[in-house]
Amino acid sequence: MLRIYLDNNATTPVLPEVLEAMRPYFGEHFGNASSIHHHGQQTRAAVERARDSVASLLGCRPAEIVFTSGGTEGDNLAIAGLTSPGDHIITSSIEHHAVLLSCKHLEENGCEVTYVPVDGRGLVDPDDVHRALRPNTKLISIMLANNETGVLQPVEEIGKIAAEAEVCFHTDAVQAAGKIRLDVKQIGCDALSISGHKMHAPQGVGALYVRKGTHLQPLFFGGRHERSRRAGTENVPGIVALGKAAELAMQGFERGDDKKMSALRDRLQQGILAQVEEAGLNGQDAPRVPNTTNIYFDHIEGESMVISLDLKGLAVSTGAACSSGAIEPSHVLLAMGMRADRARASIRFSLGKQNTEEDIDIALALVPETVARLRELSPTCRKIAIGS
Amino acid sequence: MPDPKTIAVAMSGGVDSSAVAAMLRAEGHNIIGLTMQLWNQRRLAGHEGMPEQVTGRCCSLDDVYDARRVAEHIGIPYYVVNHEERFERDVVRPFVAEYLSGRTPIPCSLCNNHLKFDQLLIVAQQIGADCVATGHYARVEYDDSRGRWLLKRPADRGKDQTYFLFGLTQEQLSRTLFPLGGMTKPEVRELARKQGLALAEKPDSQEICFVPGGDYKRFIDAYLAESGEALPDTAGELVTASGEVIGEHSGIYNFTVGQRKGLGVATGSPLYVIQINGADKQVVVGSDEHLYSQTLRARRVNLISVDDLREPIRVSVKIRHRHEAAPAMLEKIAADEVLVTFDQPQRAITPGQAAVFYDDEVVVGGAWIV
Numbered sequence: 205m206l207r208i209y210l211d212n213n214a215t216t217p218v219l220p221e222v223l224e225a226m227r228p229y230f231g232e233h234f235g236n237a238s239s240i241h242h243h244g245q246q247t248r249a250a251v252e253r254a255r256d257s258v259a260s261l262l263g264c265r266p267a268e269i270v271f272t273s274g275g276t277e278g279d280n281l282a283i284a285g286l287t288s289p290g291d292h293i294i295t296s297s298i299e300h301h302a303v304l305l306s307c308k309h310l311e312e313n314g315c316e317v318t319y320v321p322v323d324g325r326g327l328v329d330p331d332d333v334h335r336a337l338r339p340n341t342k343l344i345s346i347m348l349a350n351n352e353t354g355v356l357q358p359v360e361e362i363g364k365i366a367a368e369a370e371v372c373f374h375t376d377a378v379q380a381a382g383k384i385r386l387d388v389k390q391i392g393c394d395a396l397s398i399s400g401h402k403m404h405a406p407q408g409v410g411a412l413y414v415r416k417g418t419h420l421q422p423l424f425f426g427g428r429h430e431r432s433r434r435a436g437t438e439n440v441p442g443i444v445a446l447g448k449a450a451e452l453a454m455q456g457f458e459r460g461d462d463k464k465m466s467a468l469r470d471r472l473q474q475g476i477l478a479q480v481e482e483a484g485l486n487g488q489d490a491p492r493v494p495n496t497t498n499i500y501f502d503h504i505e506g507e508s509m510v511i512s513l514d515l516k517g518l519a520v521s522t523g524a525a526c527s528s529g530a531i532e533p534s535h536v537l538l539a540m541g542m543r544a545d546r547a548r549a550s551i552r553f554s555l556g557k558q559n560t561e562e563d564i565d566i567a568l569a570l571v572p573e574t575v576a577r578l579r580e581l582s583p584t585c586r587k588i589a590i591g592s
Numbered sequence: 593m594p595d596p597k598t599i600a601v602a603m604s605g606g607v608d609s610s611a612v613a614a615m616l617r618a619e620g621h622n623i624i625g626l627t628m629q630l631w632n633q634r635r636l637a638g639h640e641g642m643p644e645q646v647t648g649r650c651c652s653l654d655d656v657y658d659a660r661r662v663a664e665h666i667g668i669p670y671y672v673v674n675h676e677e678r679f680e681r682d683v684v685r686p687f688v689a690e691y692l693s694g695r696t697p698i699p700c701s702l703c704n705n706h707l708k709f710d711q712l713l714i715v716a717q718q719i720g721a722d723c724v725a726t727g728h729y730a731r732v733e734y735d736d737s738r739g740r741w742l743l744k745r746p747a748d749r750g751k752d753q754t755y756f757l758f759g760l761t762q763e764q765l766s767r768t769l770f771p772l773g774g775m776t777k778p779e780v781r782e783l784a785r786k787q788g789l790a791l792a793e794k795p796d797s798q799e800i801c802f803v804p805g806g807d808y809k810r811f812i813d814a815y816l817a818e819s820g821e822a823l824p825d826t827a828g829e830l831v832t833a834s835g836e837v838i839g840e841h842s843g844i845y846n847f848t849v850g851q852r853k854g855l856g857v858a859t860g861s862p863l864y865v866i867q868i869n870g871a872d873k874q875v876v877v878g879s880d881e882h883l884y885s886q887t888l889r890a891r892r893v894n895l896i897s898v899d900d901l902r903e904p905i906r907v908s909v910k911i912r913h914r915h916e917a918a919p920a921m922l923e924k925i926a927a928d929e930v931l932v933t934f935d936q937p938q939r940a941i942t943p944g945q946a947a948v949f950y951d952d953e954v955v956v957g958g959a960w961i962v
Contacts, residue, residue: 505715505718507673507674507715508715508718508719511624511671511673511715511719512718512719512720514669514671515624515669515719515720528627528629528653528656528672529629529656529660529671529672530629530672530673530674530676531673531674532674577718578718581714581717581718582718583714
C-alpha cells in the first residue's frame with residue numbers, strides 16, 4: 205500500500221543527509237566525548253561542531269546550548285531547574301503535557317502556578333500574562349508554536365514583559381524549530397527547548413538553550429557533562445544528527461522552503477474546505493507555523509477518521525493519545541472554547557520536508573470521501589438528516 | 593473458503609478474543625483488531641480502600657499490551673478506541689445507582705448492549721468492516737423459517753455467555769460473529785498455542801472489569817468520593833419477614849438477596865437477606881425457605897427468537913449467570929413486562945439481575961427482574 209505521512213508534528217522521518225552524518229558515530233567514531241584519547245577527541249569535536257550548528261539555528265552562543273534527550277527533558281529541565289518551592293510560575297492552558305505536567309508536579313511540591321487561558325484563535329493574551337505577575341513570580345513558560353494547531357504565540361511581547369519584571373522566560377519551541385526562523389535574542393527568552401525528531405533528526409535527542417548567566421539547577425547528577433547542567437554520556441550520533449538537521453533547516457530558510465511548505469499546506473487546507481461542508485479551520489486568523497493545519501469535520505468521530513484514513517494509507521492524527529493508545533479530546537481545542545464533540549471531530553494534518561504535491565493530491569482525494577462515508581454512518585448526522 | 597470479509601475483532605487481550613483474531617486471519621479474512629478503552633484503571637487507584645496498582649484486567653495497560661502483541665504477531669492493523677465517556681454514562685453510573693437503590697446489577701450486560709454491540713459496531717462499520725467478531729461463547733445464526741437471527745448456547749456449556757447477551761437486537765446480531773461458539777475452552781487454548789500466541793496460558797478474567805478485587809462496596813465509596821458526590825444515606829432497619837425490627841444496617845448497597853454473611857445479628861438459625869426495600873431502606877431477613885419464590889416479574893424485555901409473546905409459552909429461565917435454567921411459563925402481562933411462573937420455586941430471585949428465557953438451545957429473550 206502506498207503510504208502518505210502527514211503527521212510530522214508527531215515525529216518526522218530522519219533525512220538521508222542526517223542519517224549519513226550520524227552513521228560514522230555508531231561505528232568507527234565510537235569514542236566517549238569525555239575521554240582524553242584520540243577516540244574521545246574525535247567525538248568531542250563532532251559534538252562541539254553540532255553545538256555550533258544548533259547555536260546558529262537559535263541565534264545564541266554555543267556555550268548556551270545544553271544537549272538533552274528531547275523536548276520533554278528540555279521542558280522539565282527548564283521548569284524545574286529555574287524554580288524552587290515557593291516560587292510562582294505562569295504558563296498557559298495549551299502547553300504540551302511536558303510543560304503542563306511539570307508545572308502540576310511543582311504545584312504539588314510547593315510552587316504556585318497560574319495557567320493563563322487562550323482565546324478562540326488559540327492565542328495567549330500577553331496582558332493576561334502581565335496581570336498574572338506576582339512578587340514571587342520566578343518563571344513564565346509559554347510555548348512558541350502549538351503542537352496541535354500550529355498557532356504561534358506572541359512570545360516577543362511576553363519576552364518583554366518577562367524582562368521588565370525580571371522574571372525568567374522559557375519557551376517550548378519544539379514545534380517551531382526548523383519550521384520558522386528563530387532568534388533567542390529577538391524572542392527575549394532565557395531558555396528555549398527543541399527536539400530533534402520534530403525536525404528530521406532522530407528520536408532521543410534535543411537541546412535546551414539557557415541564556416548565559418542564568419542559574420539552572422540540574423535534573424540529573426553524575427559526570428560534569430554539558431558544563432554540569434546535564435550529567436550523562438553524550439548521545440553522540442544523536443547530537444551529530446541534530447547539528448546536521450539544524451544546518452539543513454538553515455539552508456532551507458535560505459532557499460525559501462518555509463514558503464513552499466506553507467503553500468503546500470494552504471493547498472491541502474483550501475482543497476479540503478472547498479470540498480467538505482460543515483468543516484472549518486481551528487486557529488483561524490492566528491499566525492501559524494507553515495506545516496500545520498487543524499480542521500474540524502462536524503458529525504464525525506476523529507478516532508474513526510484517523511483509523512479509516514490509516515487503513516487507506518494516510519497517516520494523520522487527532523487529539524492526544526493516552527497511555528493505552530486511545531484518543532482523548534484535545535485539551536488545546538477545549539481550552540480554545542470548542543465544544544467537546546467538535547474537538548473530537550478535529551483532525552491535525554502536519555507536513556514535513558519529505559512531503560510532495562502528489563502526497564497532497566492523494567490526501568485531497570481520500571479525505572472528502574472518508575468524511576462523506578463517516579457522516580453517512582454517523583448516528584448524530586442521521587438524526588439531523590431525518591429531522592430536517 | 594467463503595468470500596473474505598473485512599471483520600473487526602473486539603480484542604480484550606485475553607485468550608478467547610486473541611484466538612478469534614488469529615483464527616479469522618488464518619481463514620483469509622481482512623481483520624482489524626480493536627480494543628475498547630472503557631475505564632481508566634488508575635482513576636480510583638490510591639483512593640481509600642482501593643489498591644495503588646491495578647494490573648491484569650480489562651482495559652489495563654497490560655491487556656492492551658497483550659492485544660497489541662497478538663495483533664503484531666498475526667499481522668493485522670490494530671487500534672485502541674476510546675469509549676470511556678459512554679462506559680461511565682451507560683455502565684458505571686447505572687451500576688452504582690442500582691446498588692444504591694437496593695438492586696444487584698449486571699454491568700456486563702449493559703456493556704454488551706451499550707458498548708460492545710452498539711458503539712463498537714458503529715466504529716467497525718465506519719472504518720469499513722462488515723461485522724464484528726468477539727470471543728464470547730455463544731452462537732448466532734439466521735433461521736430462514738422464522739426470518740430471525742437466533743442467539744444459541746455454545747458447544748461448551750460451562751462457558752456459556754448467552755446470559756449476558758440477551759439484550760442484542762436483530763440488527764446487532766446480524767452483524768456479529770461468535771467464532772468460538774462451536775469450540776470448548778481447551779480447544780481454544782490449543783488453537784492459541786498452535787497460532788504461537790504467547791498468551792495461550794493466560795488465566796481467564798472472572799470479576800467485573802472495573803471493580804478491583806471484586807469489592808464493589810469500596811468501588812462505590814471511592815467512585816462517589818472522586819466525583820465529589822456524597823454517598824447517599826441508605827442506612828436503615830433490619831427486619832424479619834413478619835416486620836419485626838431486629839437491628840440496623842449501614843446501607844442497603846452492602847446487601848444482595850441471598851447474602852448470609854455480614855448481617856451483624858446473631859440468631860439461633862442461619863439468616864439470609866430475602867428482600868431489599870429501597871424505598872424505606874429496609875433489609876428484610878429470614879430463613880433459607882423464605883428465599884424461595886415461584887414467580888418473578890421482569891421489565892425492559894428484549895425478544896430474540898420471536899417477535900412478540902402473544903400467548904404464554906413454555907421456556908426454561910436463568911435468573912443469574914451461574915443458575916441452571918429452570919422450567920417455567922412465560923407470559924406477557926403489560927406492554928413491556930413479563931411474568932415468569934416456575935414449575936418449582938427458585939432460590940434468591942434478585943431484582944437487578946436478568947431473567948433469560950431459553951427454548952432448549954435457543955435464547956427466546958430476556959428482561960430485567962424487578
